[in-house]
Amino acid sequence: MNSQQIHLASRPSGMPTQENFKLVEVELPSIQEGEVLIKNTWMSVDPYMRGRMVIRESYIPPFQIDEVLEGGAIGEVIESKNENFPVGSKVSNISGWRTTFISDGADLTLLPSVELPDQHFLGVIGMPGLTGWVGLFKVAQLKPTDTVFVSAASGAVGSVVCQIAKQYGCKVIGSVGSDEKAEMVKAMGVDAVINYKKVDDLTQALREAAPEGIDVYFENVGGAHLEAALEVINPYGRIPVCGMIADYNADVPQPGPSNLLQINTKKLTMQGFIVMDYWEHYGEFVEQMGQWVKEGKVKSEETVYEGLENAAEAFIGLFEGKNKGKMLVKI
Amino acid sequence: MNSQQIHLASRPSGMPTQENFKLVEVELPSIQEGEVLIKNTWMSVDPYMRGRMVIRESYIPPFQIDEVLEGGAIGEVIESKNENFPVGSKVSNISGWRTTFISDGADLTLLPSVELPDQHFLGVIGMPGLTGWVGLFKVAQLKPTDTVFVSAASGAVGSVVCQIAKQYGCKVIGSVGSDEKAEMVKAMGVDAVINYKKVDDLTQALREAAPEGIDVYFENVGGAHLEAALEVINPYGRIPVCGMIADYNADVPQPGPSNLLQINTKKLTMQGFIVMDYWEHYGEFVEQMGQWVKEGKVKSEETVYEGLENAAEAFIGLFEGKNKGKMLVKI
Incomplete structure (x- = not known):
C-alpha cells in the first residue's frame, strides 16, 4: 500500500508558495498487531499551520523539512489488527496531508455518533x-x-x-x-x-x-x-x-x-x-453544537478543494481570503 | 479665610508646562452647620491627572478650564461644625491643589490609626x-x-x-x-x-x-x-x-x-x-501593608516639593522622571 504525502520542501518567508510544498509517494509496511490502516477522506487546512512551518517559540513544535506535514483529518479504517477500531470505523486524527497511514490507535478518536456529515467534525463541530x-x-x-x-x-x-x-x-x-x-x-x-x-x-x-x-x-x-x-x-x-x-x-x-x-x-x-487547553469540554460542546446544527440554528459553512494534490493551494488560499467558512480538502 | 488654589489655565498639548497652571487666591465663606474647614498639609501629584487635563473618554470627567484641580491630599480639620470630624482630625481627601477648603464630610476619610507619617497615606499605604x-x-x-x-x-x-x-x-x-x-x-x-x-x-x-x-x-x-x-x-x-x-x-x-x-x-x-474598583480591599490592604512598613519590610520612597506654588513643577516632574518613589507636595 502506498501513501501520497505532502512534505515541507522549504520554510516560507512571507506568504507561503507552492515551492514550500512537495508531493511525495511512500510505501507503507504491513500493519502489525494492534495497528490499523487508515484512508483519509477529508483533511483540514488551518492558519495556525503557518506558524509550524517556521522555527520559532510556539505551543507546538515546528514541521521538519522533507517530512510530512500534520493536521486534522477524518479517515476510515480499511485494515485493522486493533479491536477498538474495526474496519469501517470513522476516525478523526491529526495525520492529515496524506492519503493513508498506519496508527496504533493512540492518536485516533472514533467520530461521535452524531448524524452529521463527516467533514463537520473538522469544522463546525470540530x-x-x-x-x-x-x-x-x-x-x-x-x-x-x-x-x-x-x-x-x-x-x-x-x-x-x-x-x-x-x-x-x-x-x-x-x-x-x-x-x-x-x-x-x-x-x-x-x-x-x-x-x-x-x-x-x-x-x-x-x-x-x-x-x-x-x-x-x-x-x-x-x-x-x-x-x-x-x-x-x-x-x-x-x-x-x-x-x-x-x-x-x-x-x-x-x-x-x-x-x-x-x-x-x-x-x-x-x-x-x-x-x-479546553479539550475537556469537547463532549459538552459536541452535544450542544451538534443539536444546534441539526436544528438548523447553526449552519456549517465550507469551502472544499478536491484532491490531496490541491491541499497546498487550499492552504495558501487561507491567506488570500479564498475560503468562506471552513477550508477543507476532500481526499 | 482665604484659600490658595491651582487652577487649570489651559489644556496641555504634549508635555504639560507652567502655562497650563495658574495660582489663584479665593475667599472662603464661613462654615455652616455640618461642615468643616480643612487645611491641607500634603498633596499628591499623579500621572493619571494628565488624562483629566484634556477632554477624552475616560473613567473620570476632565478638569475644567479656570477651575481648581483635584487630587488626593491629607489635611487637618481646623474648624468644625460636624461631630464626625472634630478640630484636629486628620483626614484624607480628594481636594488637593489648594491650601484650605470647606467640606460637608462626604468626601473625607479619617486617617486609619496606623502610627506612620501622614504622607504615607498618599503613597505606600495610600x-x-x-x-x-x-x-x-x-x-x-x-x-x-x-x-x-x-x-x-x-x-x-x-x-x-x-x-x-x-x-x-x-x-x-x-x-x-x-x-x-x-x-x-x-x-x-x-x-x-x-x-x-x-x-x-x-x-x-x-x-x-x-x-x-x-x-x-x-x-x-x-x-x-x-x-x-x-x-x-x-x-x-x-x-x-x-x-x-x-x-x-x-x-x-x-x-x-x-x-x-x-x-x-x-x-x-x-x-x-x-x-x-478595588477600594473594598483598602482595610485589608492598609492593615497588611502598614505592618510591613512598620517592620521595615517595605520602605516608603518619597520625593517632596515644598509649597503649593511648586505643585505644577512637581507634576511636570513626573513626566521628566524627576521623582524617586511617590511625588509629594508639602503644603
Missing part, C-alpha cells in the same frame, strides 16, 4: 467550532446582552462565533474582506456586516454599526481591527485572542495599534487562548 | 500602594514562585510593587531610566535592575536578567517595555495594566508593539485595572 465556543463561553464569559464584534467573520472560526453569539441573544457585528463574504455573513443573520476593504475608517464604521459600543471583540485578525475594537469597546470589555492572521505572514513585524492605553482606561481583559 | 497590591494579588494572582518584571520600578507604584513581590518570595526585575534610580531600586533588594536608557536592546537585557523567563509583567509604561515583556514572558503569563505613561503626553499616537501575537501564542492575560 476544532474551529470548539475554538469559537470556548472563546465566547469559557474565555469571554459571553452574556446574552453583549454586543459582539467578530473579525474574519466569514472564516471557519468566525462564522461559528457569529452564529453562536447570535442565537445566544447577542447583537453581532461581523467584519469581512469581500462583498461575497458579506452576503454570506448577512445570511447567517448577524445584525451588521462591515467589508473592511471598502470603508475608509474602520473605527467609524464599527461605531456606526454599534452606537452602543461593543462588549466583546473576538480577535482573529490584529492590526487595524484591534485598533477599531479598542476604540469602540465598552468599559470592562473582553477580547478573547484566537489569532492575529494579519501577522502570520509578516516577515517585517507590523507595529501594533497605537491605542493600547484603552486596555487600562477601559479596564479591558485581553486573553490569548488555544483550543488544546 | 492609592499608589493599593494600586500595586491590587495589581499583583487581585489582578495578576501573584504566586511566590513567579518572576516579576516591573517597569517604572522607581515610581510611586513601581517601588511598592518591587518590594511587595520581593518579600512575597518572587524574583523581581525592575526597569528604570537613570543610574540614580537604579541604585534606589537595588537598595530595595530586587534581583536585577535595568537602566533602559543604557541598553541597546531591552528584550535582550530582560532575557539576560531573567533567563528562566518572566511570569508577570507589571505594566506602567507601554511601548518598548511591553514589547520586551511579551518576548520574554512565559506561557500563561499575566500582564496587569496599571498605566502606560509613555503614551500620556503623546499628541501623535505611538504605534504599539509589533509582537502582540504573543498574547495568543503564549496564552497571556493582559488586564487593565483601576484602583477605584
Whole structure:
C-alpha cells in the first residue's frame, strides 16, 4: 500500500508558495498487531499551520523539512489488527496531508455518533467550532446582552462565533474582506456586516454599526481591527485572542495599534487562548453544537478543494481570503 | 479665610508646562452647620491627572478650564461644625491643589490609626500602594514562585510593587531610566535592575536578567517595555495594566508593539485595572501593608516639593522622571 504525502520542501518567508510544498509517494509496511490502516477522506487546512512551518517559540513544535506535514483529518479504517477500531470505523486524527497511514490507535478518536456529515467534525463541530465556543463561553464569559464584534467573520472560526453569539441573544457585528463574504455573513443573520476593504475608517464604521459600543471583540485578525475594537469597546470589555492572521505572514513585524492605553482606561481583559487547553469540554460542546446544527440554528459553512494534490493551494488560499467558512480538502 | 488654589489655565498639548497652571487666591465663606474647614498639609501629584487635563473618554470627567484641580491630599480639620470630624482630625481627601477648603464630610476619610507619617497615606499605604497590591494579588494572582518584571520600578507604584513581590518570595526585575534610580531600586533588594536608557536592546537585557523567563509583567509604561515583556514572558503569563505613561503626553499616537501575537501564542492575560474598583480591599490592604512598613519590610520612597506654588513643577516632574518613589507636595 502506498501513501501520497505532502512534505515541507522549504520554510516560507512571507506568504507561503507552492515551492514550500512537495508531493511525495511512500510505501507503507504491513500493519502489525494492534495497528490499523487508515484512508483519509477529508483533511483540514488551518492558519495556525503557518506558524509550524517556521522555527520559532510556539505551543507546538515546528514541521521538519522533507517530512510530512500534520493536521486534522477524518479517515476510515480499511485494515485493522486493533479491536477498538474495526474496519469501517470513522476516525478523526491529526495525520492529515496524506492519503493513508498506519496508527496504533493512540492518536485516533472514533467520530461521535452524531448524524452529521463527516467533514463537520473538522469544522463546525470540530476544532474551529470548539475554538469559537470556548472563546465566547469559557474565555469571554459571553452574556446574552453583549454586543459582539467578530473579525474574519466569514472564516471557519468566525462564522461559528457569529452564529453562536447570535442565537445566544447577542447583537453581532461581523467584519469581512469581500462583498461575497458579506452576503454570506448577512445570511447567517448577524445584525451588521462591515467589508473592511471598502470603508475608509474602520473605527467609524464599527461605531456606526454599534452606537452602543461593543462588549466583546473576538480577535482573529490584529492590526487595524484591534485598533477599531479598542476604540469602540465598552468599559470592562473582553477580547478573547484566537489569532492575529494579519501577522502570520509578516516577515517585517507590523507595529501594533497605537491605542493600547484603552486596555487600562477601559479596564479591558485581553486573553490569548488555544483550543488544546479546553479539550475537556469537547463532549459538552459536541452535544450542544451538534443539536444546534441539526436544528438548523447553526449552519456549517465550507469551502472544499478536491484532491490531496490541491491541499497546498487550499492552504495558501487561507491567506488570500479564498475560503468562506471552513477550508477543507476532500481526499 | 482665604484659600490658595491651582487652577487649570489651559489644556496641555504634549508635555504639560507652567502655562497650563495658574495660582489663584479665593475667599472662603464661613462654615455652616455640618461642615468643616480643612487645611491641607500634603498633596499628591499623579500621572493619571494628565488624562483629566484634556477632554477624552475616560473613567473620570476632565478638569475644567479656570477651575481648581483635584487630587488626593491629607489635611487637618481646623474648624468644625460636624461631630464626625472634630478640630484636629486628620483626614484624607480628594481636594488637593489648594491650601484650605470647606467640606460637608462626604468626601473625607479619617486617617486609619496606623502610627506612620501622614504622607504615607498618599503613597505606600495610600492609592499608589493599593494600586500595586491590587495589581499583583487581585489582578495578576501573584504566586511566590513567579518572576516579576516591573517597569517604572522607581515610581510611586513601581517601588511598592518591587518590594511587595520581593518579600512575597518572587524574583523581581525592575526597569528604570537613570543610574540614580537604579541604585534606589537595588537598595530595595530586587534581583536585577535595568537602566533602559543604557541598553541597546531591552528584550535582550530582560532575557539576560531573567533567563528562566518572566511570569508577570507589571505594566506602567507601554511601548518598548511591553514589547520586551511579551518576548520574554512565559506561557500563561499575566500582564496587569496599571498605566502606560509613555503614551500620556503623546499628541501623535505611538504605534504599539509589533509582537502582540504573543498574547495568543503564549496564552497571556493582559488586564487593565483601576484602583477605584478595588477600594473594598483598602482595610485589608492598609492593615497588611502598614505592618510591613512598620517592620521595615517595605520602605516608603518619597520625593517632596515644598509649597503649593511648586505643585505644577512637581507634576511636570513626573513626566521628566524627576521623582524617586511617590511625588509629594508639602503644603
